[in-house]
Amino acid sequence: MRIYIEEHYKAVAKKAALIVASQIILKPKSVLGLATGSTPIGMYKELVEMHKLGEIDFSEVTTFNLDEYYGLPQHHKSSYYMYMMENFFQHVNVPEENIHIPNGIAENILQECLKYEEKIRLAGGIDLQILGIGANGHIGFNEPGDKLNVTTHLVGLSDKTILDNSRFFDDYNEVPKEALSVGIATIMKAKKIVLLACGENKAEAMKEMTSGYVNTKVPASILQTHPDITLITDKEAGACIVASSN
Numbered sequence: 001m002r003i004y005i006e007e008h009y010k011a012v013a014k015k016a017a018l019i020v021a022s023q024i025i026l027k028p029k030s031v032l033g034l035a036t037g038s039t040p041i042g043m044y045k046e047l048v049e050m051h052k053l054g055e056i057d058f059s060e061v062t063t064f065n066l067d068e069y070y071g072l073p074q075h076h077k078s079s080y081y082m083y084m085m086e087n088f089f090q091h092v093n094v095p096e097e098n099i100h101i102p103n104g105i106a107e108n109i110l111q112e113c114l115k116y117e118e119k120i121r122l123a124g125g126i127d128l129q130i131l132g133i134g135a136n137g138h139i140g141f142n143e144p145g146d147k148l149n150v151t152t153h154l155v156g157l158s159d160k161t162i163l164d165n166s167r168f169f170d171d172y173n174e175v176p177k178e179a180l181s182v183g184i185a186t187i188m189k190a191k192k193i194v195l196l197a198c199g200e201n202k203a204e205a206m207k208e209m210t211s212g213y214v215n216t217k218v219p220a221s222i223l224q225t226h227p228d229i230t231l232i233t234d235k236e237a238g239a240c241i242v243a244s245s246n
């Protein structure tokens with residue numbers, strides 16, 4: 001595990017963007033796994049800047065987002081589809097047909113999940129997966145529990161996640177209670193993973209995910225078994241990191 005503890009949020013964003021840029025420069029047809037939440041916004045800004053300067057070309061890139069709220073139409077202002085359009089896709093040249101985000105209002109959710117997995121497989125798998133982390137250690141929307149889902153699935157969100165994510169909605173009661181999320185194995189099959197974490201509310205989860213133990217109560221802890229994982233944190237999130245890197 002590679003661990004970078006940066007001075008501040010902007011440096012986290014810059015380092016993550018440089019990794020994505022290198023990936024695309026080395027392999028223009030890269031398949032990227034993308035995340036939402038407030039943490040990666042700075043990374044998207046940096047990537048948009050680099051694209052405007054002519055430094056990165058996304059024309060052959062394919063993307064798969066981690067998750068989407070169940071029951072939110074694409075154009076709902078708090079959907080992850082809108083987040084991705086506003087923060088990234090509207091400003092770069094990823095071809096529309098190469099953009100994949102689970103459909104939260106699919107008629108047949110089981111089919112949607114199976115199809116999503118199949119599309120990732122047909123694209124050749126994820127080359128570089130960007131992850132954020134929930135304060136409770138969730139990745140994508142794989143919530144803490146006794147068991148973790150392996151593949152893309154419909155998941156009930158924990159009270160903690162609903163509360164944490166309510167800041168993106170006008171009203172707490174508007175936050176969907178379920179979401180579609182890729183599974184733990186979908187994430188673990190990525191060739192490279194970069195996890196970003198900022199703020200002291202992530203410190204405990206970061207400690208657990210570098211503890212040397214895998215614990216389904218902290219889903220991100222499984223990332224310790226991935227052969228190519230990089231953590232990039234600010235000082236606050238990295239404050240309790242156990243230096244047990246391998």
Ligand SMILES: N[C@@H]1[C@@H](O)[C@H](O)[C@@H](COP(=O)(O)O)O[C@@H]1O
Nearest residue numbers: 036037038039132133134140141
């Ligand atoms: N499903 C997303 C996660 O993929 C993300 O990592 C998490 C953290 O978000 P933030 O970066 O806003 O703390 O939020 C949501 O729950």
